[in-house]
Amino acid sequence: xxxxxxxxxxxxxxxxxxxxxxxxxxxxxxxxxxxxxxxxxxxxxxxxxxxxxxxxxxxxxxxxxxxxxxxxxxxxxxxxxxxxxxxxxxxxxxxxxxxxxxxxxxxxxxxxxxxxxxxxxxxxxxxxxxxxxxxxxxxxxxxxxxxxxxxxxxxxxxxxxxxxxxxxxxxxxxxxxxxxxxxxxxxxxxxxxxxxxxxxxxxxxxxxxxxxxxxxxxxxxxxxxxxxxxxxxxxxxxxxxxxxxxxxxxxxxxxxxxxxxxxxxxxxxxxxxxxxxxxxxxxxxxxxxxxxxxxxxxxxxxxxxxxxxxxxxxxxxxxxxxxxxxxxxxxxxxxxxxxxxxxxxxxxxxxxxxxxxxxxxxxxxxxxxxxxxxxxxxxxxxxxxxxxxxxxxxxxxxxxxx
Numbered sequence: 438x439x440x441x442x443x444x445x446x447x448x449x450x451x452x453x454x455x456x457x458x459x460x461x462x463x464x465x466x467x468x469x470x471x472x473x474x475x476x477x478x479x480x481x482x483x484x485x486x487x488x489x490x491x492x493x494x495x496x497x498x499x500x501x502x503x504x505x506x507x508x509x510x511x512x513x514x515x516x517x518x519x520x521x522x523x524x525x526x527x528x529x530x531x532x533x534x535x536x537x538x539x540x541x542x543x544x545x546x547x548x549x550x551x552x553x554x555x556x557x558x559x560x561x562x563x564x565x566x567x568x569x570x571x572x573x574x575x576x577x578x579x580x581x582x583x584x585x586x587x588x589x590x591x592x593x594x595x596x597x598x599x600x601x602x603x604x605x606x607x608x609x610x611x612x613x614x615x616x617x618x619x620x621x622x623x624x625x626x627x628x629x630x631x632x633x634x635x636x637x638x639x640x641x642x643x644x645x646x647x648x649x650x651x652x653x654x655x656x657x658x659x660x661x662x663x664x665x666x667x668x669x670x671x672x673x674x675x676x677x678x679x680x681x682x683x684x685x686x687x688x689x690x691x692x693x694x695x696x697x698x699x700x701x702x703x704x705x706x707x708x709x710x711x712x713x714x715x716x717x718x719x720x721x722x723x724x725x726x727x728x729x730x731x732x733x734x735x736x737x738x739x740x741x742x743x744x745x746x747x748x749x750x751x752x753x754x755x756x757x758x759x760x761x762x763x764x765x766x767x768x769x770x771x772x773x774x775x776x777x778x779x780x781x782x783x784x785x786x787x788x789x790x791x792x793x794x795x796x797x798x799x800x801x802x803x804x805x806x807x808x809x810x811x812x813x814x815x816x817x818x819x820x821x822x823x824x825x826x827x828x829x830x831x832x833x834x835x836x837x838x839x
Contacts, residue, residue, distance in 0.1 A: 449717035451822075452750065452785045456766060458713060459726050459751060463733055465594075465761040466616035466684065473606060476597050479615040479658055480761035485591045488609030491583040494524075494542040499576040502556055502563060503547035504534040506573040513563040519544055534563050543577060550576035584608065594763025616761045621654065622683035622732075623647045624664035626674065626690040626700065627739060632666065645808075646689040646737070646744045653748050658760050674703035678729060684759055686732050687752055690739030692723045700736045701725060709734055717784045717822065720805035721747040733759075742805045746787050746817070749836065769819055769834035772797040778820070778827045786820040790835065797835055815839040 450458075468482030497503060497519070504513055513534035519525040521540035529535060529546035537543070537550060555567030570576060584590065590608045591601050597613060605613060630644040637643050644666050651661055662683050667673055669691065678686065691700040692714075701711060709729035714736075716724050720743040725736040735752055737744045749767060757765035775796030778788070789800045789810050799818060800810045816835040827833065 449715050449722065449784065450713050452716060452718050455713060455716050455726070456750065456754065459735075459755055460758050460765065462712060462726075462728065463755065463759055466619065466759050468614040468616050468761070470612045470614050472612050473597075473602055473610065476613040476615050477599075477602065478656065479597050479613070480757070480763070481591050481593055481595055481597065482614040482616060482761050483593050484589050485605060485608075485610060485613065487584050487586050487588045487590050490581045490585045491607055492578055492580055495580045496578045497537045497539055497541050497543060497550045497576065498578050499550050499552045500538050501550045501552040501554075501576065502534045503529065503537040503543050503550055505529065505531065505547060506549040506570065506575075508532055509569055510565045511563060512565075515558065515561045515563050517544070548573055548577070552576060592763070594761055596762065616658070616759065618658045618660045619685065619756050619759045620660045620662060620683040621756065622662040622664055622681050622686045623650055624677065624686070624688050625666045625739070626669060626688060627666070628669045630666045630690075645741050646739070649741060649745060650687060650689075650748055650752065653745070653753060654756060657753070657756050659756060669699055671699050671703055671706065674699055675706040678703055678709065679707040681729070681732055683732055685752075685755060686729065686734045687737060687748075688735070689737045689744050692725055692736040692738055704729055704734060704736070716747075718746070718750070719782075719784045719786045721750075721787075722784065724751065726751070740805050741808050742789075742811050745811060749817075749838065750787075767836050769836055772816070772818075772833050772835045774798075774818075774827055774829055774831050774833050776829050778818070778833075780826045781820040781822065781824040783822050785822055786818075787836070788818040788820060789814040790818045791815050792835075797833060 513532055515536060516533050517525045518536040519541040520538045524542040525535045525544040529544050535544050549570050551569055555569055557564050557566040590604050625644045625646050629640055629642045631637050631641050633643050647663060664677055667677055688700050691698045707729055709727050711725055711727040714725035715722055721738055723738050724747045727734045737747045754765040773796050775798040778799060788803060790797050792815050797818060800814060802810060816837050819834045
């Protein structure tokens with residue numbers, strides 16, 4: 438049995454609670470091993486441990502001469518050479534040294550490198566020409582300095598950044614377990630909408646949300662299924678939703694309570710269940726979340742600014758969780774206000790703003806219909822419910838969006 442539909446007068450759900458409920462409602466998709474070069478930017482499905490020790494032997498950190506620190510201050514007899522990939526295979530005894538290069542294995546019997554700038558050589562005879570290494574082991578990199586076999590290199594749910602890919606390759610991995618791409622179905626609803634670039638006379642409105650959402654997901658492992666623009670007809674929406682084959686269905690428009698807001702009844706008619714609806718945020722209050730068979734559903738407002746904010750706070754984190762991310766929520770950063778802000782109301786407010794000269798300035802008009810204001814913004818100032826008035830120079834939390 439479906440849970441009762443929340444009434445318009447029901448208490449608004451706090452943003453943090455809505456995010457927690459949404460992320461708890463899904464599990465990461467099953468993983469498959471893929472070559473590292475195809476795993477760039479993806480999230481690991483399990484802890485990945487080192488299959489080898491790095492470095493595998495004690496190495497020289499400088500060009501110079503490998504010797505025994507106990508033989509300081511010399512002189513020494515040079516008996517060979519050690520280069521990266523071509524190590525000296527003999528043993529260095531008392532009073533002996535080998536020429537050595539950065540990254541080369543330290544020969545058996547040596548423990549310290551005399552850098553070439555502090556050495557003077559005449560044939561096989563080597564003498565100290567400077568102060569020399571101040572302690573045993575100077576200018577060397579010990580075996581296992583970076584990591585040992587069995588050490589965890591990348592934890593489950595961490596994103597495979599360039600550095601993490603490099604450490605996996607160095608640690609002996611050629612592939613990584615990652616989730617398959619997330620299938621996301623996008624649909625816009627509204628009799629007033631026309632495709633971008635088409636004539637939009639009178640009350641017709643060019644539809645921009647699907648393009649915006651695709652752009653917002655472009656850096657994530659997503660396969661998009663575009664259902665196009667659908668009219669405000671319950672039967673059409675019901676049939677379209679019932680045929681969806683995706684991990685996530687994202688709708689825009691029709692999520693409020695008017696006679697033409699048909700997303701909720703269409704989802705329920707297609708076998709869906711609404712989990713929560715109406716969030717304590719501005720803009721974007723009428724967002725809804727639910728499930729339809731095996732598909733997660735997010736119903737975003739049709740207003741593009743509201744759709745952007747709710748996509749940033751809910752759509753992207755849900756896609757990232759499905760893709761295996763352990764920490765998918767956007768991370769605010771600290772900033773300083775360039776001008777005063779009035780006290781906030783009962784909802785979390787995401788204020789469009791620009792960063793200029795190291796300070797953040799709120800846009801003068803915050804009406805949710807102002808798409809140009811969003812386009813010119815580089816961040817959103819996060820204002821907690823009932824936040825007091827803030828003065829210029831006060832600290833603030835922002836989410837970068839450009």
